[in-house]
Amino acid sequence: MDDEGPNPQEKLLVIVEDDAAFARTLKRSFERRGYCVLTADSQAALLTILEQHHPKYAVVDLKLGAESGLVCVQALHAHDARMLIIVLTGFASIATAVEAIKLGASHYLAKPSNTDDIEAAFARSAGDTSTPLAPRPTSIKTLEWEHIHEVLKDSDFNISETARRLGMHRRTLARKLAKRQVG
Structure with a gap:
């Protein structure tokens, strides 16, 4: 977890990711884009951050060691229902995507996703009714x-x-x- 206090004028983002190298890379990339970034590697670390900060954006890994990132999504949404929450996962499934959205996530992205993908998902938080409904063959x-x-x-x-x-x-x-x- 970071101890630095963010400037409240900046876009405040919290990254909940247990892979320290990936979290560091995302953090640096978002900071270059003008975000003030806090990181947490567990639900407990996230709750500590939320005691003092009110992020507008969040990126949450679905699998945090033995924990489920869905619990973090729920905590973030309870903290601020307007927060834009993106769930990242290497374990993508329809079931977890549905649960993430029900719990308050704005989007659900499969890894590997980069800063461009995440920022684009933040921008598409309203949904798109023109998304084609083409049938997808299921193997x-x-x-x-x-x-x-x-x-x-x-x-x-x-x-x-x-x-x-x-x-x-x-x-x-x-x-x-x-x-x-x-x-």
């Missing part, structure tokens, strides 16, 4: 990927419990999670 691999991530979310991101619920070996599940989603 078996996509359905499996989404089901695994739904069970993973339901078991609080516990790999062993998820594997048990899916009836597969923990190492098999770990291999499936390490693979990129196939569309």
Whole structure:
């Protein structure tokens, strides 16, 4: 967590990310764009920040070690319902995207996402009714990927419990999670 106090005139952003190198990179990139950036690596660190600061923007990693970033999304939205919250994840699924939006996220982006992607998502917070409703063919691999991530979310991101619920070996599940989603 950063101890520096932000200038209230600036665009205040909080980044909730447990990967220190990625958080540092995002922080520097946003600072170059005129944001004042605070970082937290857990829900506890975020709550400490929120005691003294009122960010207008937030970027939250979905998986914070053993914690779910969804809890942070909920805390941020409760702190200020107008805050623009972007969820980043390497574990994208329809189930977690829906939950993130229900809890107050503005957008949900799959990693790798960069500062341009995040800032564009901040700008699109109102939604777009002209988004095409083209049917998307769903493959078996996509359905499996989404089901695994739904069970993973339901078991609080516990790999062993998820594997048990899916009836597969923990190492098999770990291999499936390490693979990129196939569309």
